[in-house]
Amino acid sequence: MAVGSEQRRQERRPRIEARFPSDQVEAALDLLHLTDMAWHDCYSELEVPARVLDDVLLLAGGDLAQLIRISRSAVQDFRDIRVAADGVRARNS
Template identity: 70%
Template sequence: MALGSAQRRTERRPRIEAAFPGAQVEPALDLLDLADRAWHDAYGPRDLAVPDGVLDDVLLLAGSDLAALVVIARQAVIDFRDVRVAADARRSG
């Protein structure tokens, strides 16, 4: 588990590179950094970053669409349960 934002970014990079076109990788990683900061403000101080399960849901729903990532990441910080329900519905087909 990553301890700092730079480590989280490094750990997430392969996943983001697989999900987003090359030119969108850095903006997607930047957005996730902002989401981590917002998550910490909303759920901290013990939660420093978006939990892995929530990140899984966000990436699933965003697909490879950077604009969708923005909207869904914001919604996850506001109320991750809504994102979870939508992700579970997508997973179940």
């Protein structure tokens, strides 16, 4: 069953609220909505895959400007984001 963009937004909200300042939550959710749209245009999938979203949020580190840059990079080639995120995970473990 397909999930609509508003439902995705509500499902993502707790993760975004935990990572971003309260005054940036709506902007971050808006950006993820746009990222889903770009992902759909490029890959014909309705939303950014969960693992790619995990990578993006990890690398953004709660910084809205970083979220913008990393989201754009993820749509262009998510493999670069995966390698960077895996590197952060390896350093943190």
